[in-house]
Amino acid sequence: MKPIDDTTLSAYSDGELPTDEAHAVAAALATDPELQQRLQQLQSVDSAARSWFTQGDDEPLPAGLEQLILDKPMEPARVVPLPRRIPLPAWGLAASVVLGITLYMQQPEPVSPQIQQFADTARTGEILEGDGWRAEIASSYENAQSERCREIIQHTPEESITLRACGSPGDWHWQINNSDNAYHTASGPEEANRQLLPEEERQWLNGH
């Protein structure tokens, strides 16, 4: 077995080692007084840290801060543009399907490298500022085909565009919808089967 270093001992103390490794450390501690002493040293730091970090807890909060929180105007709940609605044509369902396909026209490389990189790495809620535009990751979700996707809203002074990237970081296929004046709340895109949890999103973007 390799020597037990401070990193392993520290993680053992925090209960963060895998079970088999924790058992190995426990076995070593049972027969090694120097290791026991080292563990006690590392553990002793925490009480000093708690004492130091909490020493200002009794001081009053900055004056007016709570009132600021209560009084400061806030933007209304976030709204996300709906996809443009096409009036149902009188000449039948087939034609509306054609229009629907046109509406969600897929484009191979329809967005800038900046946006592509943003979709590869940014977490939900992050914002990217560009020259005359602003993009935000609105959500990460799984669609009905169990494909993972990201919805990005790009705002310019003239319009808001909904970008949907499905696939995986670095290998997206994109859909673009221009907005109209209809809005719905930000509960995720209609095609979303399930929103990704923050941890799932993090692991996905990190390639795990």
Added chain:
Amino acid sequence: MNTQQQVFRQALIDMLPALRRYCRALTNDSHNADDLLQASVEKALARWQQYQPGTHFERWMYRLCRNHWIDTIRTQADNEEFEEETMSQINASDTEQQVISQMALQQVQAKISSLSEGLRMVLYLVAVEGCSYQEAADILEIPTGTVMSRLARARAQLIAAD
């Protein structure tokens, strides 16, 4: 008043003591901490729509607060402490010669304030806030392995000889 806004405002008020403690750990200075606290609160109110209800509010606030602090430091062009490679290194063989019983609590506490930001924050989140390594990694946006190694280095540095 909008109910979602009310809930957000109340969550922010409830978190103020913990957020101030976090700001102090981050800035290592009570005056800067209060400035950071105020700025973080204002930023949170301006960006409240980015918070996803049902997710960890505290972690969201901690990330927002830390990102603001990093921006502030970068603006001041004084960010060496944020770079892993500039962090002070620990000589483990030296630290192993020390015995904690010989050290006064005050000495350890004085050393905490001299820890680099990277080491200080993992120590704070795990030892004081009780975060798991994964939670600390999420807040600081670093890998779990980095949390583990920084924490060990922080602890070793605090029991090292002067």
